[in-house]
Amino acid sequence: MNRIKVVVTGAAGQIGYSLIPRLVDGHTFGDKIVDLTMVEIPQVVDKLEGLVMELEDSYFPNLGEVKYTSNFEEAAKDGDWFLLVGSIPRGIVYEGKKIEERSDLLKINGGIFVEQGQAIGEFGNPNAKILVVGNPANTNAMIGKNAAGVDTQTWLAMTMLDSSRAKSVLANKTGHNVSDIKNMIIWGNHSPTMYPDIENAMIDDKSISTMVNDMDWVENTFLPKVQQRGKAVIDARGASSATSAAKAALDTVIACENPTEGGNCFSAAIASDGSYDVPEGLMCGFPLICLNDGSIEIKRDLVLSEFARNKFNISIKELESEREAVKHLLK
Numbered sequence: 001m002n003r004i005k006v007v008v009t010g011a012a013g014q015i016g017y018s019l020i021p022r023l024v025d026g027h028t029f030g031d032k033i034v035d036l037t038m039v040e041i042p043q044v045v046d047k048l049e050g051l052v053m054e055l056e057d058s059y060f061p062n063l064g065e066v067k068y069t070s071n072f073e074e075a076a077k078d079g080d081w082f083l084l085v086g087s088i089p090r091g092i093v094y095e096g097k098k099i100e101e102r103s104d105l106l107k108i109n110g111g112i113f114v115e116q117g118q119a120i121g122e123f124g125n126p127n128a129k130i131l132v133v134g135n136p137a138n139t140n141a142m143i144g145k146n147a148a149g150v151d152t153q154t155w156l157a158m159t160m161l162d163s164s165r166a167k168s169v170l171a172n173k174t175g176h177n178v179s180d181i182k183n184m185i186i187w188g189n190h191s192p193t194m195y196p197d198i199e200n201a202m203i204d205d206k207s208i209s210t211m212v213n214d215m216d217w218v219e220n221t222f223l224p225k226v227q228q229r230g231k232a233v234i235d236a237r238g239a240s241s242a243t244s245a246a247k248a249a250l251d252t253v254i255a256c257e258n259p260t261e262g263g264n265c266f267s268a269a270i271a272s273d274g275s276y277d278v279p280e281g282l283m284c285g286f287p288l289i290c291l292n293d294g295s296i297e298i299k300r301d302l303v304l305s306e307f308a309r310n311k312f313n314i315s316i317k318e319l320e321s322e323r324e325a326v327k328h329l330l331k
């Protein structure tokens with residue numbers, strides 16, 4: 001196939017502005033022509049005319065047809081890739097109420113993901129890949145997958161940014177380049193309960209945990225630094241991570257479009273099939289590999305220490321409580 005249709009929601013947001021041009025730059029999808037459909041809520045959809053102009057003015061030989069709409073069903077038709085970035089953020093006033101609680105956020109965004117999931121199931125390519133970035137990403141993706149009900153479609157939630165953050169901290173600690181770090185797994189939820197796994201992370205076939213040999217640093221510096229990095233960026237920038245989030249979304253697409261090199265894996269959340277004793281159906285951060293036929297599988301042969309298991313269990317519990325909070329949205 002030399003054309004690919006990519007649908008992006010939240011296209012007028014800050015991640016969208018950094019993400020969208022790089023979907024058509026000839027790198028992310030190689031030499032394929034990218035047909036792009038950008039989706040926004042009705043109040044801001046017209047602003048996308050400006051982004052269309054900029055895309056046209058940017059000299060992208062791989063740019064195919066560009067459209068924008070607030071009608072997701074129309075956008076979903078024959079979509080091969082869906083980047084679901086749009087969601088209602090915490091702190092905004094929605095239908096007269098300030099959204100502060102995670103449970104309110106789950107309810108509002110959950111409703112959006114039921115509609116989008118149904119449309120992707122009905123109108124999207126039966127082999128579509130869907131990456132949910134909008135928070136709470138794992139549970140939104142679980143709701144979307146459930147509503148779509150098409151087993152051949154692959155639903156993922158983004159944890160690549162957490163994995164890239166962890167690589168950066170470990171590269172600094174060990175004096176290596178970020179690209180030397182393999183198997184950087186984020187287990188669990190994309191939230192402060194995530195577990196970035198230093199024991200299975202490798203440089204030149206050596207466990208980084210053995211290289212660092214300092215569990216006090218792991219527990220009291222490494223883990224909180226990765227888990228709280230999103231907040232640190234907000235505190236410093238006055239806005240949440242955007243360019244790094246966009247890069248992580250692109251890296252996830254690339255990881256899902258190209259076979260994973262032997263011995264490595266990448267991070268994203270996918271529906272559990274019971275692997276690593278994670279309750280079935282939870283959208284959980286796992287080590288993933290892309291096979292030669294483009295399908296995505298959980299890498300199943302890793303060992304979790306007792307330390308790792310205890311940390312991972314905290315995040316699994318949180319995912320279960322999120323599932324409980326949205327159970328009325330699941331069929």
Ligand code: NAX
Pocket residue numbers: 009010011012013014015016039040041044085086087088089112132133134135136137157158159160161162190240241242245
């Ligand atoms: P912005 O508020 O700048 O943009 C979000 C855009 O989504 C807005 O333009 C809004 O109008 C649109 N939108 C809302 N509901 C929509 C719907 N139903 N259909 C289409 N568009 C809709 O946020 P931005 O900084 O771009 O972040 C987007 C999302 O990414 C947020 O939910 C954020 O929490 C999440 N993040 C997830 C990360 C991850 O690693 N999984 C990291 C970065 C980021 O925090």
